Amino acid sequence: MIGIxxxxxxxxxxxxxxxxxxxxxxxxxxxxxxxxxxxxxxxxLAPTLNTYGPFTVxxxxxxxxxxxxxxxxxxxxxxxxxxxxxxxLTYHIMQTRLKSSDFVQGPQLTPAGxxxxxxxxxxxxxxxxxxxxxxxxxxxxxLEYSNALVHKIDAVLNPPTLSIGQFLEVNKDKYSxxxxxxxxxxxxxxLTNLTDINGQRIRLTLFAETDDVFKAxxxxxxxxxxxxxxxxxxxxxxxxxxxxxxxxxxxxxAIPRAGLIERWDSTILTLNRQQYLYFDLAAxxxxxxxANFAASDVIMRNGVLHNVDxxxxxxxxxxxxxxxxxxxxxxxxxxxYGLPGISSSQGPAIRGSGRWRTFGAEGNPARDFLFFDPxxxxxxxxxxxxxxxxxxxxxxxxxxxxxxxxYQLKYRDDLIGAxxxxxxxxxxxxxxxxxxxxxxxxxxxxxxxxxDKRLNFVCTRVGGFAVDYITLVPVY
Numbered sequence: 067m068i069g070i071x072x073x074x075x076x077x078x079x080x081x082x083x084x085x086x087x088x089x090x091x092x093x094x095x096x097x098x099x100x101x102x103x104x105x106x107x108x109x110x111l112a113p114t115l116n117t118y119g120p121f122t123v124x125x126x127x128x129x130x131x132x133x134x135x136x137x138x139x140x141x142x143x144x145x146x147x148x149x150x151x152x153x154x155l156t157y158h159i160m161q162t163r164l165k166s167s168d169f170v171q172g173p174q175l176t177p178a179g180x181x182x183x184x185x186x187x188x189x190x191x192x193x194x195x196x197x198x199x200x201x202x203x204x205x206x207x208x209l210e211y212s213n214a215l216v217h218k219i220d221a222v223l224n225p226p227t228l229s230i231g232q233f234l235e236v237n238k239d240k241y242s243x244x245x246x247x248x249x250x251x252x253x254x255x256x257l258t259n260l261t262d263i264n265g266q267r268i269r270l271t272l273f274a275e276t277d278d279v280f281k282a283x284x285x286x287x288x289x290x291x292x293x294x295x296x297x298x299x300x301x302x303x304x305x306x307x308x309x310x311x312x313x314x315x316x317x318x319x320a321i322p323r324a325g326l327i328e329r330w331d332s333t334i335l336t337l338n339r340q341q342y343l344y345f346d347l348a349a350x351x352x353x354x355x356x357a358n359f360a361a362s363d364v365i366m367r368n369g370v371l372h373n374v375d376x377x378x379x380x381x382x383x384x385x386x387x388x389x390x391x392x393x394x395x396x397x398x399x400x401x402x403y404g405l406p407g408i409s410s411s412q413g414p415a416i417r418g419s420g421r422w423r424t425f426g427a428e429g430n431p432a433r434d435f436l437f438f439d440p441x442x443x444x445x446x447x448x449x450x451x452x453x454x455x456x457x458x459x460x461x462x463x464x465x466x467x468x469x470x471x472x473y474q475l476k477y478r479d480d481l482i483g484a485x486x487x488x489x490x491x492x493x494x495x496x497x498x499x500x501x502x503x504x505x506x507x508x509x510x511x512x513x514x515x516x517x518d519k520r521l522n523f524v525c526t527r528v529g530g531f532a533v534d535y536i537t538l539v540p541v542y
Contacts, residue, residue: 075235079448086191089123090115091215099218101131109152114159119213122160124184124198126222134222156180157225166207169196173310173363175370181267182226184369185310197222199295199365229368230272241322243280244300247288256304260368270337270369271305273353275377276360283377296354301338302380308369309334311362315347323503324390324464324537326367333387333455340516341380342455344387351376354384386455389538393449394434402438404445421530428466428502435466438523439530446524451536454519458512459538464505467491471529475508476522483509502534510541 093099102125106112115121116510126134135141143151156179163175186204188196196204202221209216231254234241248254249532262268280286288296320328330347344354352358357376364371393400398413402422414436415423426434438447461475461482470489475482492504513519523531 087212089119089121089211089216092209092211093123093216098127099125101128101143101258102126105131105146105151105155108143108146109148109155111155111159112153115214117213120161120163121163121214122162123214123216124158124202124204124219124223125216126158126202126219126336128250130202130219130221154222154225157182157184157223160184165215166196166204166217171312173312175308175310175339177223180291183365184383185363185365186225188290189311189312200363221230226365228366229258229260230270230366230371231255233364233366233371234274240276240278240464241274243277243285243288243302243351244275247291247296247300250288251293251300253297253300257352257368263298268368269306269308271307271309272369272371273303273305273343273374273378274371275303275374279360279375279377285377298341299379302336302341302343304337305334305343306337310370311359311372314345318387321390324535326388326390329387331385331387333453335387335453335455335516340456342384342386343378344385346385354378382457385542386457388538388540389451389454389459390535391451391537392535393436393450393533394426397424397436399452400436400447400449402440402445402447404440405438406441411446415518425532433502433534435532435534437530437532440471440525440528443525443528446522448520448522449536450518450520451538452518454513454516454538456513456516458510458541460510460541461508462505462539463508464503464534464536464538465489466532466534467501468532469503469529470531471525472527473523473531474526476524477511477513477519480511482511482521483507485526488525489529505537 074472077475090106094103101465103112106115115123135145138166140146147534159179160177161179162177169186169188169189171480173187175183176186178184185199186196187200198204198219202219202223204217204219206218209218228236231248234245234257238245247256256268257270257272259268291299314332314334315330316332318329320326332345333342334345335342346355349355353374357374357378359372360375361373397416400414401410402408402412402414405422408422408467417426417434421437421439423437424434425437426432428435440446465488468489470487472487488504488509492506521536
């Protein structure tokens, strides 16, 4: 299920290289890479590694090539044409410098020479013990030359040959229900083509269901489902970008002052742009609390395929991750309305002075605040919080107490809670120390759709405020 088309000769730069230590010339001195060097010469890729680059080369050693020959029923390089060798070798060369220190925990997608991907996984050991595509140990890393980084590996990597749609078609005896549904909903090209109408490379992740999974859910065909429902269902099984399973549960640090604990979960918006999948590494059922992977991280030319063992359908009880929004952390997402001399498109002065600015460090621990000081009621401050998911949330705000005004939080024309004095101090304890970290609940709100949301703090009694963060805690 893996492989790529051969690269054209003009894919790489062929400028003259004048610097003295070149990857190709230095690899020629390593006797354990002699077959790789011979393969580069036969495929006419050797001149590539004498150009400026930059490159990263995953170089299979001689033992790797001998295993590769045996797996293909061949005995030596003599049994391969130059084009067939180029097909494999191009996949091992990247047009970037990728150090082992840049490898991430769990699989990561890394663009290879022909625009396809290599999966790097360091979950089985240290970064010098990474696994490429689940088959090759990266056992010697960061051999650095003037135009390239070289990592030695103990297996030859097979490039992906199929798009997601082509893979489903090849295995249509297992995926006939999903294939028929995708074609009926006019989504087949989305999973089959390599580029979109603008010529951009398609990158998608499909959570595929076999016929057995559909039938276990009482679904023998998708032919009778209304088209709008079918489109929503199938897009719910797709995520934009090529995502590996380990990327769905990145560690989120605890934020004690906001009452948030350390987590290994995530909420990811699907291709229908409204519904989401929830992943929890600590749960018995990894996906939505009901499903696990039957197979995962299958690399395709246009993305990644996972098989799930239960039918996935969205419902409002699927968990969401809490949202922590630090105002001064992304000040270009906040805007002031009504301040004299301040444009509504003008971000606050960064750690500056005036009526629209960030400042710090205060409190323990030290932090920055976003300061807004209107001179009239109905002046307001808008902040855009990204990636809010459909559902109800309890909204909390933290601020610095003192002589402040009153503010009504709104989403569009809807009120969230009642006007609140943004200078009222509270006693020490879980809600703060009397000056900082008030962490007070404003109210609850049900967001009917997913996406980036503009929340508006409208002044109802004149006086400034200095806000630290806002949290949205899911309510079910």
